[in-house]
Amino acid sequence: MSAAIWADVLAAFSHREPLWRGFVAGGIVLVACGLWLILPRSSPRRRMWGTLSVLLGVGSYLTAYSESGAAGLQIVFWLLAAWTVTAAAVSISMPSAVYAAVWFAASLVGVSGLLLLQGAQFLGAVTLIIYAGAIVVMFLFVIMLAQPRGHEVYDRLTWSLHAKFLAAGLAAVLPALLVGWPMTSADHLTTQTTDPITPAFTGYRPLGEPHAAGHTLLLGKDLFSRYLIHVEVAGTLLLAALVGAMAIVLYGRSAPLSCGGNRHE
Amino acid sequence: MSEWSLLQSYLVVGGLLFAIGLAGFLTRRNLIVVFLCTEMMLQGVALSLAAWSRYHQDWGGQVLVLMAVAVAACEAAVGLALILMLFQRTSSLDVLRWQDLREEGQPAFVDRHIPEEIEPAPQWPSLTPAGRLPTWKEEELQHRARV
Numbered sequence: 001m002s003a004a005i006w007a008d009v010l011a012a013f014s015h016r017e018p019l020w021r022g023f024v025a026g027g028i029v030l031v032a033c034g035l036w037l038i039l040p041r042s043s044p045r046r047r048m049w050g051t052l053s054v055l056l057g058v059g060s061y062l063t064a065y066s067e068s069g070a071a072g073l074q075i076v077f078w079l080l081a082a083w084t085v086t087a088a089a090v091s092i093s094m095p096s097a098v099y100a101a102v103w104f105a106a107s108l109v110g111v112s113g114l115l116l117l118q119g120a121q122f123l124g125a126v127t128l129i130i131y132a133g134a135i136v137v138m139f140l141f142v143i144m145l146a147q148p149r150g151h152e153v154y155d156r157l158t159w160s161l162h163a164k165f166l167a168a169g170l171a172a173v174l175p176a177l178l179v180g181w182p183m184t185s186a187d188h189l190t191t192q193t194t195d196p197i198t199p200a201f202t203g204y205r206p207l208g209e210p211h212a213a214g215h216t217l218l219l220g221k222d223l224f225s226r227y228l229i230h231v232e233v234a235g236t237l238l239l240a241a242l243v244g245a246m247a248i249v250l251y252g253r254s255a256p257l258s259c260g261g262n263r264h265e
Numbered sequence: 266m267s268e269w270s271l272l273q274s275y276l277v278v279g280g281l282l283f284a285i286g287l288a289g290f291l292t293r294r295n296l297i298v299v300f301l302c303t304e305m306m307l308q309g310v311a312l313s314l315a316a317w318s319r320y321h322q323d324w325g326g327q328v329l330v331l332m333a334v335a336v337a338a339c340e341a342a343v344g345l346a347l348i349l350m351l352f353q354r355t356s357s358l359d360v361l362r363w364q365d366l367r368e369e370g371q372p373a374f375v376d377r378h379i380p381e382e383i384e385p386a387p388q389w390p391s392l393t394p395a396g397r398l399p400t401w402k403e404e405e406l407q408h409r410a411r412v
């Protein structure tokens with residue numbers, strides 16, 4: 001290949017916006033690493049990572065080359081949604097409480113990704129830091145303190161058949177109701193209901209723009225001006241919960257019980 | 266993909282998370298796992314709120330998610346402290362122990378069929394063989410002692 005063709009290709013590449021270049025370069029790296037990891041000499045774990053990397057790279061290409069980036073968005077959304085729902089379903093099926101908590105943390109990672117995709121960056125970070133990083137860890141600590149040994153009898157059992165049918169039926173019906181939800185006349189009042197997605201609206205930043213006034217700044221402006229009382233009430237609630245939890249742990253052992261806790265015939 | 270279809274997709278995922286949490290909440294018998302399913306339901310609601318916030322271009326949905334996360338942290342602290350105390354009294358995390366808290370006149374729920382614990386086959390550690398190979402004679406190898 002002559003140098004002129006390479007120069008043309010590089011010139012065309014450098015004239016595009018940096019976001020497009022980032023997606024194509026990222027796609028190239030991901031697909032290359034993925035194909036390398038998929039090779040037959042690898043272990044099964046590497047093959048799993050390789051497949052994932054290839055899928056992400058293909059999604060990145062599609063994001064760069066599609067008209068409005070919507071095809072890539074759809075693929076990433078479906079991947080994240082599949083991961084979240086699968087992890088949640090596995091979480092409630094595990095007999096061990098520790099495994100259930102860890103699978104729930106995996107589902108939280110998917111939820112954080114979905115929130116980032118939505119443009120709610122602060123919420124995505126908060127989900128990871130506070131929910132997966134503090135609340136689930138607290139769950140694991142309490143399981144460590146409260147689980148005497150491995151699988152108890154009540155871990156292997158569920159309630160009666162009626163409860164199982166009710167639960168499974170509700171779980172199947174609820175999303176089906178949402179999918180079939182028709183557009184009412186009130187939905188036509190908001191703009192851009194059938195237009196393709198634009199990543200920018202009044203509050204959120206477009207993906208490629210420099211962060212002059214970031215997403216968190218705008219959210220914080222609204223949070224501390226219009227919703228100031230909400231923030232103060234949440235702070236007071238946290239204080240009350242802290243004091244209450246300490247009181248329960250310190251005085252809970254000696255307080256008398258009004259109902260029996262030992263009847264297990 | 267339009268705004269409306271993105272909203273619908275997010276509502277479906279949020280609804281699925283909520284429904285799975287509901288199913289776990291209604292069927293499991295371990296106190297801590299029941300509480301975990303409560304948190305899962307809160308996450309489904311958070312996803313729906315974020316989707317609506319984007320659809321209506323209003324920050325209020327995201328603020329409500331932040332408040333819900335704060336409330337979830339509070340309830341996790343208090344609830345887990347309570348569960349710890351309940352465990353210390355009965356040394357069991359079974360919800361069945363507290364069935365006296367139901368309405369009066371309900372028949373007692375009794376476990377009739379307790380499934381066996383399926384333990385996986387124990388994986389013994391493999392030791393690398395050490396020492397010398399035993400010496401044997403070729404004629405003895407080819408000679409069949411039993412017919």
